[in-house]
Amino acid sequence: GGDFDWTKNEKTSFYYGTFPTGFSWGVGSSAYQTEGAWNTDGKGMSIWDVFAHKKGKISSNETGDSSCEGYYKFKDDINLMKEMKLSHYRFSVSWPRILPSGLRSEHVNEKGIRYYSDLIDLLLDSKITPVVTLYHWDLPQVLQEKYGGWQNASMVGYFNEFANLCFERFGNRVKLWITFNNPWSISVEGYETGEHAPGLRTRGSGAYKAAHHIIKAHAKVWHTYDMKWRSKQKGLIGISLTADWGEPVDVSNQRDVEAAERYIHFYLGWFATPLFHGDYPAVMKEYIGRKSGQQGLGASRLPVFSPQEKSYVRGTVDFLGLGHYTTRYVTQKNYPSGFGDSYFADRDLAELVDPKWPDPGSEWLYSVPWGFRRLLNFVKAQYGNPMIYVTENGVSEKMLCTDLCDDWRMQYFREYINELLKAVRDGVNVKGYTAWSLLDGFEWDEGFSERFGLYFVDFRNKNKPRFPKASVQFYKRIISSNGFPSQREVESWKRKAVETCSSSNQLLAADPLIGHMEMVTEIVVPTVCTLCILLSAVFFMFLLRRRL
Ligand SMILES: CCCCCCCCCCCCC/C=C/[C@@H](O)[C@H](CO[C@@H]1O[C@H](CO)[C@@H](O)[C@H](O)[C@H]1O)NC(=O)CCCCCCCCCCCCCCCCC
Numbered sequence: 386g387g388d389f390d391w392t393k394n395e396k397t398s399f400y401y402g403t404f405p406t407g408f409s410w411g412v413g414s415s416a417y418q419t420e421g422a423w424n425t426d427g428k429g430m431s432i433w434d435v436f437a438h439k440k441g442k443i444s445s446n447e448t449g450d451s452s453c454e455g456y457y458k459f460k461d462d463i464n465l466m467k468e469m470k471l472s473h474y475r476f477s478v479s480w481p482r483i484l485p486s487g488l489r490s491e492h493v494n495e496k497g498i499r500y501y502s503d504l505i506d507l508l509l510d511s512k513i514t515p516v517v518t519l520y521h522w523d524l525p526q527v528l529q530e531k532y533g534g535w536q537n538a539s540m541v542g543y544f545n546e547f548a549n550l551c552f553e554r555f556g557n558r559v560k561l562w563i564t565f566n567n568p569w570s571i572s573v574e575g576y577e578t579g580e581h582a583p584g585l586r587t588r589g590s591g592a593y594k595a596a597h598h599i600i601k602a603h604a605k606v607w608h609t610y611d612m613k614w615r616s617k618q619k620g621l622i623g624i625s626l627t628a629d630w631g632e633p634v635d636v637s638n639q640r641d642v643e644a645a646e647r648y649i650h651f652y653l654g655w656f657a658t659p660l661f662h663g664d665y666p667a668v669m670k671e672y673i674g675r676k677s678g679q680q681g682l683g684a685s686r687l688p689v690f691s692p693q694e695k696s697y698v699r700g701t702v703d704f705l706g707l708g709h710y711t712t713r714y715v716t717q718k719n720y721p722s723g724f725g726d727s728y729f730a731d732r733d734l735a736e737l738v739d740p741k742w743p744d745p746g747s748e749w750l751y752s753v754p755w756g757f758r759r760l761l762n763f764v765k766a767q768y769g770n771p772m773i774y775v776t777e778n779g780v781s782e783k784m785l786c787t788d789l790c791d792d793w794r795m796q797y798f799r800e801y802i803n804e805l806l807k808a809v810r811d812g813v814n815v816k817g818y819t820a821w822s823l824l825d826g827f828e829w830d831e832g833f834s835e836r837f838g839l840y841f842v843d844f845r846n847k848n849k850p851r852f853p854k855a856s857v858q859f860y861k862r863i864i865s866s867n868g869f870p871s872q873r874e875v876e877s878w879k880r881k882a883v884e885t886c887s888s889s890n891q892l893l894a895a896d897p898l899i900g901h902m903e904m905v906t907e908i909v910v911p912t913v914c915t916l917c918i919l920l921s922a923v924f925f926m927f928l929l930r931r932r933l
Pocket residue numbers: 415418566567570574627628708710727729730736737738748749777828829830837928932
C-alpha cells in the first residue's frame with residue numbers, strides 16, 4: 386500500500402467543517418437503469434435487454450424496458466436537479482441507442498444522438514455540468530453474439546470508434562468523460578459468476594480476459610482523445626472504479642494485513658495499477674501465476690501486458706472516478722488447488738462483516754463510513770495522489786419500503802460525506818462527490834427490488850411519478866453549506882428534512898396502488914420497513930445457502 390499506514394486505524398468523531406471552494410456536488414444515473422424506451426426511435430438491443438428478457442435471470446423476471454421512462458422525462462428530472470442546486474450530473478450513453486449494431490460503419494442512429502444532445506444542452510442551460518460515462522454495462526447485443534463481447538480483443542477497436550463518435554458529436558460541450566463504469570462488475574459478475582449480462586460462467590479465466598481488454602480499450606480511448614480532441618475540446622478522460630475497503634481482522638497480524646491488501650489489489654488494483662503503473666499488481670501476478678501452475682496450466686490465467694502495452698496503458702487517467710459503498714473485514718484463508726479455477730479462490734482470503742453494521746437494503750451493502758476515508762488515503766498513497774471524483778456512493782432500501790422519511794440514507798450520507806471531508810483534510814485530492822442515485826432504478830439482477838434513489842419512483846404507475854425522499858432535503862443542505870458548517874446547524878437538518886417528508890408520504894399514500902400496498906403490509910407487521918428488514922434477512926440466508 387505505498388506509504389499507507391495500516392495501523393493508523395482512525396474512527397474519529399464527527400468533523401465540522403466545509404469542503405474547498407468549487408467542490409462539485411452531483412447525482413448519478415445510468416442508461417439501462419433509468420431510460421426505458423428499450424426499443425424506441427431506432428435503438429438496438431443491448432446485452433442487458435436480452436439478458437433481462439430471459440426467464441430466471443432477474444428478480445421477479447423484471448426488465449428495464451420502461452424503468453423510470455427517463456428517455457421521455459429528462460426535462461422533469463433536470464428540474465429536480467436544479468432544485469437541488471447540483472453542480473454536476475453523471476449519466477451514461479447507451480451505445481446501442483446511437484450505434485444499433487455497435488458499429489459506426491453500419492449505421493448511426495441520429496434520433497439517439499439527438500436525445501443525448503438535448504439532454505446535454507438542457508443541463509448546460511441549467512448550469513449543471515454533464516459528466517458522461519461511455520460504458521455503463523450495456524454492450525450492443527450484436528457484438529456479444531458475433532465476437533463474444535469483452536472476451537474478444539476486437540472490442541478495443543469497436544469501443545474506440547463509439548467513443549470517438551461521442552467526442553465528435555458531444556465533445557464541444559462535455560468536458561468530463563468516464564470510459565468505463567465499474568469494470569470489476571463487468572468482468573466478475575458478467576464473466577465469472579454470470580449474475581449479470583452476458584451471464585457467462587467462465588470461471589477463473591473469463592473475468593481476467595474481459596478485464597484485460599477493458600483496460601486496453603480504456604487506454605486506446607484516452608490516447609484517441611489525447612491525440613485528436615484534447616487540444617480543441619480541453620476535456621478530461623477518466624475511468625470509474627468501484628471498490629470496497631478491506632480492513633484486516635487483526636491489524637497486528639501480518640497475514641491479515643497482507644490478505645486485506647490482496648483484497649484491495651484484486652478489486653481496485655486490478656484496474657488502477659496498470660493504468661497508473663503500467664502492469665497488474667505484483668500480488669495478482671504471483672497468486673494467479675502460482676495457482677495456474679498448480680492446476681497444470683502452461684501459462685498464468687492472468688493475461689500478460691507486453692512491454693509496449695505497459696507503456697501504452699500507463700498514465701492514461703486524467704482523473705480517477707471512484708465508486709464506493711461498503712467495507713469488509715478480511716483474513717487469510719487458503720483455497721487448495723483442487724478447489725478449481727476461480728477469481729474468488731485466487732485471492733486466498735475470507736470476507737467477514739460485523740453484524741452490528743447497519744444493512745438497510747442490498748445484502749452486500751453495510752454502512753461502514755470509516756472505510757471510505759481509509760480507501761481514499763490508500764489511493765493517495767498507492768497512486769501518487771491523483772485527482773479523484775467520487776462517482777458513486779449511496780445506500781438502498783427494499784422495494785416494499787414506501788417510507789419516504791429515509792432516516793438510514795440521511796445517516797449514511799451524513800457519515801460517508803463526513804469521512805470524505807476528513808480525507809480531503811488528509812490531503813486526498815478529491816474534486817467532487819456524486820450521490821448514487823438520482824432516482825430509484827433497475828438494480829440489475831435485483832430488478833426493482835432495491836431502491837437507491839434520492840427520489841422514490843412509483844414503478845406501478847405508468848407515468849412513473851417521482852417523490853422526494855427526506856434525503857433530498859438533507860443532501861440539498863450539505864450542498865448549500867458545502868459541507869457541515871456547525872453542530873447546531875447540522876443537527877437541525879434531519880429534523881427539517883423529516884418535516885417535509887411526512888407530506889410527501891401522504892402524497893405517495895394517496896396513490897391507490899401504493900396505498901393498498903401499505904395497508905396490506907401494515908396488517909402483517911407494524912410498519913412496512915420492519916417487513917423489509919425481515920425479508921432481507923430471509924433473502925440473505927437464502928443467498929448464503931445458495932453460494933455454499
Ligand atoms: C470461493 C469463495 C466464493 C466467495 C463468493 C463471495 C461472493 C461475493 C460477491 C460479492 C458481490 C458484491 C457485489 C457488489 C457490487 C457493487 O460493488 C456494485 C457497485 O456498482 C454499482 O452498484 C450500484 C448499486 O447496486 C448500481 O446501481 C450501479 O449501477 C453500479 O455501478 N454493484 C453491483 O454490481 C450491483 C449488483 C450487486 C448484486 C450482488 C449480489 C450478490 C449478493 C451476495 C451477497 C452476499 C454478500 C454478503 C457479504 C457477507 C460477507 C461475509
